[in-house]
Amino acid sequence: xxxxxxxxxxxxxxxxxxxxxxxxxxxxxxxxxxxxxxxxxxxxxxxxxxxxxxxxxxxxxxxxxxxxxxxxxxxxxxxxxxxxxxxxxxxxxxxxxxxxxxxxxxxxxxxxxxxxxxxxxxxxxxxxxxxxxxxxxxxxxxxxxxxxxxxxxxxxxxxxxxxxxxxxxxxxxxxxxxxxxxxxxxxxxxxxxxxxxxxxxxxxxxxxxxxxxxxxxxxxxxxxxxxxxxxxxxxxxxxxxxxxxxxxxxxxxxxxxxxxxxxxxxxxxxxxxxxxxxxxxxxxxxxxxxxxxxxxxxxxxxxxxxxxxxxxxxxxxxxxxxxxxxxxxxxxxxxxxxxxxxxxxxxxxxxxxxxx
Amino acid sequence: xxxxxxxxxxxxxxxxxxxxxxxxxxxxxxxxxxxxxxxxxxxxxxxxxxxxxxxxxxxxxxxxxxxxxxxxxxxxxxxxxxxxxxxxxxxxxxxxxxxxxxxxxxxxxxxxxxxxxxxxxxxxxxxxxxxxxxxxxxxxxxxxxxxxxxxxxxxxxxxxxxxxxxxxxxxxxxxxxxxxxxxxxxxxxxxxxxxxxxxxxxxxxxxxxxxxxxxxxxxxxxxxxxxxxxxxxxxxxxxxxxxxxxxxxxxxxxxxxxxxxxxxxxxxxxxxxxxxxxxxxxxxxxxxx
Numbered sequence: 151x152x153x154x155x156x157x158x159x160x161x162x163x164x165x166x167x168x169x170x171x172x173x174x175x176x177x178x179x180x181x182x183x184x185x186x187x188x189x190x191x192x193x194x195x196x197x198x199x200x201x202x203x204x205x206x207x208x209x210x211x212x213x214x215x216x217x218x219x220x221x222x223x224x225x226x227x228x229x230x231x232x233x234x235x236x237x238x239x240x241x242x243x244x245x246x247x248x249x250x251x252x253x254x255x256x257x258x259x260x261x262x263x264x265x266x267x268x269x270x271x272x273x274x275x276x277x278x279x280x281x282x283x284x285x286x287x288x289x290x291x292x293x294x295x296x297x298x299x300x301x302x303x304x305x306x307x308x309x310x311x312x313x314x315x316x317x318x319x320x321x322x323x324x325x326x327x328x329x330x331x332x333x334x335x336x337x338x339x340x341x342x343x344x345x346x347x348x349x350x351x352x353x354x355x356x357x358x359x360x361x362x363x364x365x366x367x368x369x370x371x372x373x374x375x376x377x378x379x380x381x382x383x384x385x386x387x388x389x390x391x392x393x394x395x396x397x398x399x400x401x402x403x404x405x406x407x408x409x410x411x412x413x414x415x416x417x418x419x420x421x422x423x424x425x426x427x428x429x430x431x432x433x434x435x436x437x438x439x440x441x442x443x444x445x446x447x448x449x450x451x452x453x454x455x456x457x458x459x460x461x462x463x464x465x466x467x468x469x470x471x472x473x474x475x476x477x478x479x480x481x482x483x484x485x486x487x488x489x490x491x492x493x494x495x496x497x498x499x500x501x502x503x504x505x506x
Numbered sequence: 507x508x509x510x511x512x513x514x515x516x517x518x519x520x521x522x523x524x525x526x527x528x529x530x531x532x533x534x535x536x537x538x539x540x541x542x543x544x545x546x547x548x549x550x551x552x553x554x555x556x557x558x559x560x561x562x563x564x565x566x567x568x569x570x571x572x573x574x575x576x577x578x579x580x581x582x583x584x585x586x587x588x589x590x591x592x593x594x595x596x597x598x599x600x601x602x603x604x605x606x607x608x609x610x611x612x613x614x615x616x617x618x619x620x621x622x623x624x625x626x627x628x629x630x631x632x633x634x635x636x637x638x639x640x641x642x643x644x645x646x647x648x649x650x651x652x653x654x655x656x657x658x659x660x661x662x663x664x665x666x667x668x669x670x671x672x673x674x675x676x677x678x679x680x681x682x683x684x685x686x687x688x689x690x691x692x693x694x695x696x697x698x699x700x701x702x703x704x705x706x707x708x709x710x711x712x713x714x715x716x717x718x719x720x721x722x723x724x725x726x727x728x729x730x731x732x733x734x735x736x737x738x739x740x741x742x743x744x745x746x747x748x749x750x751x752x753x754x755x756x757x758x759x760x761x762x763x764x765x766x767x768x769x770x771x772x773x774x775x776x777x778x779x780x781x782x783x784x785x786x787x788x789x790x791x792x793x794x795x
Contacts, residue, residue: 254607256687256717259614287611318608346580346753347606374751389685389751390659390714393740394782400743401780411751443644443664494781
């Protein structure tokens with residue numbers, strides 16, 4: 151889960167990492183109550199990257215400008231994400247821009263601290279100038295690690311590490327970390343919290359606006375569900391198999407519209423819920439790809455029938471059912487679905503039905 | 507032979523009294539796994555399918571287990587793994603899903619310090635047909651033979667293994683490495699072991715989007731692996747920035763795409779299948795085997 155910039159900065163403050171004086175605003179009337187002297191920087195609060203390039207950061211010299219900019223920013227959509235808040239801060243006279251981050255490095259399975267003397271740009275663009283420091287998770291950060299950084303940054307790095315650990319971060323990034331009148335402060339924040347650890351952090355604000363309403367509903371029901379661009383809804387059991395099914399569709403020029411992973415369940419109630427969710431996404435055709443190993447195909451079939459009896463489904467269901475009790479399941483479903491034998495055939499048939 | 511788990515395994519089941527623990531204890535016994543003890547704090551003295559249950563791993567050590575499987579719920583999984591490692595167990599298979607990454611990171615490193623191997627978390631486990639199974643993989647798909655399989659996915663592995671078995675290609679060992687970003691055993695670990703294992707004639711890797719494990723594996727194969735390697739990568743059509751079911755299956759910052767993985771494999775001489783079941787056909791048509 152990502153935090154918005156302002157929420158990340160509030161976390162910084164709590165850990166003794168200086169941030170510019172600022173106020174987050176949701177309604178225009180609130181601007182008048184801000185006591186920060188002009189000029190201001192006004193920053194659209196979104197979770198997607200590339201905000202600056204998209205025009206989501208603007209400067210205001212007086213209240214009239216500020217109100218106009220506020221309206222502009224709030225009307226913006228940045229890469230499909232609606233702006234819901236604006237962060238107002240004092241405009242800084244930046245002397246230097248650094249980059250500092252901690253993240254979980256998948257390859258080494260250690261924490262990785264990254265620092266660059268040239269912040270403010272995309273980290274990919276400064277690949278060669280980055281000081282990378284691996285930190286063993288059982289040992290934690292050591293003074294010598296910090297001595298690799300310029301003096302004025304060391305305490306901030308130590309604090310950011312503490313924040314990173316205590317809040318179960320996947321990433322805690324300050325870009326840029328700026329020097330203003332000799333003081334170092336975080337001019338931006340990017341924090342990603344591990345979803346698996348959210349139960350330990352009830353205090354963190356939850357606003358993963360990156361999810362669509364249906365994705366949110368799915369999350370509440372504990373179903374792995376992702377909305378995609380196409381018109382074919384794919385239901386399979388297991389993330390890998392679901393992805394493989396979407397890929398197979400693509401081989402026959404079909405386009406996946408929904409990724410729905412049933413997981414290891416064969417609880418008919420859960421299957422019914424999954425189909426209900428799928429129906430709400432209004433696909434042109436549903437492709438069910440079931441491999442019953444532990445999952446029993448017939449109990450999945452029972453859930454499908456329960457759904458079909460209750461709701462009128464507008465679209466055809468192509469089903470490829472393989473594994474434990476496949477014959478029973480096929481017999482049960484024969485009046486409800488178009489049954490096909492192989493993985494490949496299933497993808498082909500669904501792609502045909504999904505085509506215009 | 508086989509890798510990591512063979513007929514000498516004496517298994518401890520942590521979380522044996524839960525629904526999953528009970529079900530899979532039975533399924534593993536049916537596969538032929540020797541299960542010597544179970545642990546659930548507070549349930550000591552019980553029996554599950556004839557297996558004695560203890561309150562602690564330390565007590566269970568009187569049954570001399572040499573491997574453990576963890577079904578303990580995510581918030582308590584780290585504790586269970588550390589308990590097994592402290593008791594001296596050298597192979598811990600972690601089935602549990604949704605374990606916080608920082609927890610996984612810690613027990614993975616602690617295992618290294620203890621000279622033990624972790625498989626998983628968020629994995630289906632390991633099966634060496636004809637010998638033992640430590641996991642939740644379905645019993646019926648396997649056939650003993652010479653193909654080593656290592657995978658980041660569950661059902662997709664079942665699909666591929668099933669196709670291999672039906673085509674007559676049995677397996678030496680199939681290991682599900684797990685769908686999380688932080689896992690105890692990697693493709694490289696599996697490749698190293700399969701290369702050494704005399705039973706294994708060819709290796710199948712099942713990868714997916716996210717991270718760079720496949721690229722690292724490709725580099726390792728080019729330099730160190732003499733046995734033929736085949737691969738399938740899931741997620742060629744997955745959009746960037748979306749987690750595709752598995753916590754580790756996400757393309758972020760342009761990294762972790764299927765194209766990059768397929769390219770790396772092909773450059774390392776690995777044959778990459780377009781469809782999961784195509785792996786069996788690739789092996790059939792390969793003159794090297």
